[in-house]
Amino acid sequence: MAKKKLFSKPAAKSSTFEKKLESSSTILLLFSYRRALEKTFIIIACIVSFLLLLDMIKPKAWLYIKSNAQQTLQGILAPIQSQIHYLTTSLSFQSPIKTENALQQQASTIRGLHSKILDLQAELNALSEMRGTQDAPETSYNTITAKIIGFPGAPFKQSLLLNKGSIDQVNINDPILYQGSIIGRVIKTSPHHSYGLLLSDPRSKLPVVIDDGKQKGIASGMSNNRLKIRYVESQEDIEPGMRIRTSGLGGVYPPQLNVGNIEGMKSDYLVARLSINPRHLLFVSIARTQDIKDSLFRENDDA
The missing domain is CATH 1.20.58 (Methane Monooxygenase Hydroxylase; Chain G, domain 1)
Structure with a gap:
């Protein structure tokens, strides 16, 4: 043992x-x-x-x-x-x-x-x-790439917070873009951050053209990634699916940027769906308003 x-x-x-x-x-x-x-x-x-x-x-x-x-x-x-x-x-x-x-x-x-x-x-x-989109209209402007930090105020306010601010020469009313589509504009800046107002916010107003300029109107946000287009002269020739672009009036948004497509018609306004949902993005581009104005002046001089 x-x-x-x-x-x-x-x-x-x-x-x-x-x-x-x-x-x-x-x-x-x-x-x-x-x-x-x-x-x-x-x-x-x-x-x-x-x-x-x-x-x-x-x-x-x-x-x-x-x-x-x-x-x-x-x-x-x-x-x-x-x-x-x-x-x-x-x-x-x-x-x-x-x-x-x-x-x-x-x-x-x-x-x-x-x-x-x-x-x-x-x-x-x-x-x-x-x-990677070389032929996007936004590439003709001097832009800054910014990262989306979050969406403060949702769902009552349609806004986004970016990691670029006044120290990066971001100014109020600078357009926010993504691959040739308009997202919104800057409404507030701090040295290292900026706030953007999305097109889907009811406070947003945007001059647009429908189907290559056949009709014009003013688009405002409806939340849920949609727009309400008012002041259209006639709805007779307008059909769902028609493309909506920026008109360039006012000098804030560049002309011919993609906005969205007609989704439906009401008695006194049109309903459109935005082509880009910002909540699916990580980065956006910020264009400088002064560059847009200078470009528009040059185009008018050439004409």
């Missing part, structure tokens, strides 16, 4: 040592992946910041580096995402057995870094999509 006890104790110690060794190796592996993810996050954050700065200084340069930036980002993310998937899958099976605090903390940190990397990738893709 004594011999059996002597042989059983080393086996228990060996089993405990192997478990600790396996747990330690897993923690070291997670530390190494955490460092790799931190470096990757810093690199991607620098890329996004550089592209935003370049867009402010020289907007046209974006068109030449867009494809290369996307390929580089995908090359960086592909192996990292593969390893993250492997680790998270493995940890899901190991967690009931290994409950050490250090292991759980590292796993949580890695998941957080992975989420941040995916957010940065989504922002870069949104920037690429927004700036």
Whole structure:
């Protein structure tokens, strides 16, 4: 009986040592992946910041580096995402057995870094999509790229908060655009932020033309991403689906920007649906009102 006890104790110690060794190796592996993810996050954050700065200084340069930036980002993310998937899958099976605090903390940190990397990738893709339209009318104006921070006052007020302000030369009444479509205009600025009034807000007023200028009217917001168009001379030739554009009257909004399409007719006004829902966007462009006025004056002089 004594011999059996002597042989059983080393086996228990060996089993405990192997478990600790396996747990330690897993923690070291997670530390190494955490460092790799931190470096990757810093690199991607620098890329996004550089592209935003370049867009402010020289907007046209974006068109030449867009494809290369996307390929580089995908090359960086592909192996990292593969390893993250492997680790998270493995940890899901190991967690009931290994409950050490250090292991759980590292796993949580890695998941957080992975989420941040995916957010940065989504922002870069949104920037690429927004700036990739070379023939959009907004590219003929000097614009600033701004990130949408939120929509304060919803649902009673249709407004948005942007991360660019007076220090970035954003002024009141500057139009807010997206790929040749009008979103709204700036109504308030601070040094580092600005507030925009969306077209869907009832306080918004916009001179428009219907179907390439056959009819004119004044559009105002109806909430729920729709407009009410009044002061139209006649509804006889107007049909659902007709395109609505800015007229350029007033010098605030550039002419020929896309607004939306006719959705229906009432007795004394038209109902239109906006072509862009700002709540689906991450970035927008802000055009300078003075540049628009100068452009309109030049067009009148040429005419």
